[in-house]
Amino acid sequence: MGHTVRSRVGAQRRRFPTALGIAGLALWSTISMSAARAADSLTEPWSGADAADEPAYRKTIREGLAEYEALHFAEARSLFRRAHEISPSARTFRGIGMTSFELRDYVSAVHNLSAALRDQRRPLSDEQRRHTQGLLDRARAFVDVCTLTVSPPNARVIIDGHAPEFEPDGTLLLGFGLHTAEASAQGMEIRLLPINVRGGERRDLSVKLAPAGARSAEATVSRPARAVGSNRAAAAWLWASGGTALLAGGFGIYWYLQNSQLTSCHDPADGFRCTNDSALETRRNIALGLTVGTGAAALTMAIIGMLSRNSGPSPAVGHSSLGCTVGPFSVACARSF
DSSP: OHHHHHHHHHHHHHHHHHHHHHHHHHHHHHHHHHHHHHHHHHHHHHHSTTTTSOHHHHHHHHHHHHHHHTTOHHHHHHHHHHHHHHSOOHHHHHHHHHHHHHTTOHHHHHHHHHHHHHOOSSOOOHHHHHHHHHHHHHHHTTEEEEEEEEESTTOEEEETTBOOOBOTTSOEEEESEEEEEEEEOTTBOOEEEEEEEOSSOEEEEEEEOOBTTHHHHHHHHHHHHHHHHHHHHHHHHHHHHHHHHHHHHHHHHHHHHHHHHHHHHHSOOTTOOOOOHHHHHHHHHHHHHHHHHHHHHHHHHHHHHHHHOOSOOOTTTOOOEEEEEEOSSOEEEEEEO
16 A cells, blocks of 8 residues: 555656646747747738848848747847838838837837838738737837926936937827936036836926026025024023023022021020011021022023024034923923924
């Protein structure tokens, strides 16, 4: 029984790679057949009518078709472009558009497939027109149609490091993904605009340039204003500290007088008798508390005034301020950035 189980397991292990290989072969056969059908669709209009074309054109087309069948789409597109330079037609436009679609260059696919449907040189067959139109509709689902407005109008625009290719109606096609538009003009600041293309949308993009140095001039003007406001607040705190300090000094003098009378009351001169020692002690203690409290408040206000002094925030650090609230028995401070 044990031998039988091992034999079945071994048989399953031998069958599994075989099944996997068959599945892989079937998948590769499907891809190859799809490429072959597309290649047949490409070759059909070239088979008879182009027999009289020059050898270089026919050779380039054959090599391009061979690369397309091998799924080497970049090489195939390069060869179809070379054939298009030799003898441009609807068929070469279609070959370039089909390979561009496979390479996910959807803007090029839209341009070339549209040209293939319009061009009357070696026009496409009915079947090829239906196939080309279907592929064009799929490619348009992966591009956005953008209307770009730039102020000033003479500004230079670069997208992804290259000059954009506008459509005849003035719109701009952008393929799926993230792009960066850069606008610049003489005497103006450079502006960068990120564009995230999701596909199948129409979008209005607007870029307005500011005069060069406008932001720095604004900062230069606004910083002294902030500094003046900050210094006025600091002066107010310092003046309040000085007034509170004078009040603390008055309470201190009052405490000194009450303490002197209480001392005399505890050690009266001959012939004198003290009858208000408890009242003197109460007034002395109150005066002491007021002196200590107002003195501490004056010191706190002075510290706040010194910390609030500011000549304006530095460009790298930014603006910050200190706000404090004085209560009857406490002072609460908070700094904001």
